[in-house]
Amino acid sequence: MDVWDAEKAAARLEDSGRYKVLRKLVPRPIISRGESRFPRLALLVDTETTGLQHARDEVIEIGAIAFTYDDDGRIGDVVDVYGGLQQPSAPIPAEITRLTGITDDMVAGQALEMAKLDALIEPADLVLAHNAAFDRPFCEKLTPSFIPKAWACSVKEINWAELGFEGNKLGYLVGQSGLFHDGHRATDDCHALLEVLAGSQGDAGRTPFAQLLQASAAQRVRIFAQNSPFDMKDHLKNRGYRWSDGSDGRPKAWWIEVDEDLYDAELRYLRTEIYRWEDADPLTLRLSAHDRFRMG
Template sequence: MHAGVVERDAGRVQVLPLLEEERVLRRLRVVEGPTGLGDPDAGEVIAVVDVETTGFDPDEDAVIELAVRRIRHDADGVVTRIGRLWSWREDPGRPIPQEVSRLTSLSDDDVRGRSIDTVLATSLLADARWILAHNANFDLRFVERRLPELGAPGWACSMSEVDWPAHGFDGRKLGHLLSQCGWFHDAHSAGSDVDAVIALMRHGMPDGRPALAHLLENANDDVWRVRAVGARISLKGLLKRRGYRWDPDGRVWHRTIAERDREREREWLAERIYHPGVNPFAAEPEWDRMAWGRRHA
């Protein structure tokens, strides 16, 4: 029996499906220790990271909050152990912009005289198999600049390396994904965002596997960065809708493509960007294979 609404129409009785009128969201709470699934002392350790910053440019802006929590997972992507949450605030040496304070709830008083434990933070990340962040393109640039001794570890992205829409999710933003799993959290708090990523990675997808299993498959795929060299300015809208981003230094539109999608992308470029009828004087696209874990650098 399924709950429904009884409707009488011309002497017939129909039971219509009951549409969802309410959704209950619960505050996310991540518990440290073994998860009760699998061997908590086996498998690989990854570090989940989030930063809050004074802006978007790692050359000009500064980290004001860094959070790290290490987790262990097995070969099937099941999280078997959750480590301690480490979180630091740091004084940027200048006033925090008002819009950043409104977004993060961090004031100048909250960070005054405080600093990140550089040695400990570097150790926590360097000892992990790889680093995970939601929108790794952003976090990687700030973390590696703030922790120069970290080197160039492998990174994965929970936003781009899980095909959320294909699994029935709407969008890719962290808070929105989390709400679709039935939770809410204190968005734009580094520690809370780290826990939100862990919760998403543990979430069971329609195929019965956790989201982390899907991320591991995608993160390990070979990837290519394709540059649409010589693309006409009038085609920028088309490229942007396709997922290309503008590189102001190289003055070229570029995109990262999985190995399995390379042939399809080559055909699209040949038809829409480099066809003689569209651009008779265009060059050829450039393809660069990217090392594992550095596609977000």
């Protein structure tokens, strides 16, 4: 009797050109930090929360994977994993339960092990998240250990389309990487994103993580078009400026964030097209990975 070989069967289906086969994601084994030959340490985090507003909503789950890497963007080994639930101060909204699968019964009496989480954070050279602008404020509220860290965002700082992906949602990325997983739980999503980041993509064969690492190391400039003429708002919006109403600590103004080498061109645009005053000097903030994606 022939022995069933699932991988050979999958390969035959793929070779036919009529099928695409997804393989179930298997988390990497955990080894000790001292066993890994890769010199750097990163922490990949994901949070599930009671809502979108960090000022009033709460973390109900966090997942974190500590992994090693080198300066060329090669991912090494998983050296620690943490996942935990936490009971919020009010019942979880029904929509959040529908999206995450987390119920009030699951979090009843649960609390995060902050000492263990802090122990993962403190030695990390880099913290990354898939939408760091969402996760970083929640994480910084959770523990001050996150505050001084350099952060990277795998949504904003990787050109997924250039790498052949159809979108930047995690489900698209995982599926197009030939994998499937149990989504919407924090630790599961961390394992999935790690494999996507480690995959070789594009003509140069660079990993998405290598692109992320390079982008996070670059300085960016945030420009606030304060007191810009009201009738210029559509021009600013069409150019990619976003409106800040001042409620998050930022100035009340249209703003944009650009690479350092694009700053002069952006300043020239504001002076000639918006303010029409050659000495206009809009508020400018230079941001490193330590500053980006944080509250305010």
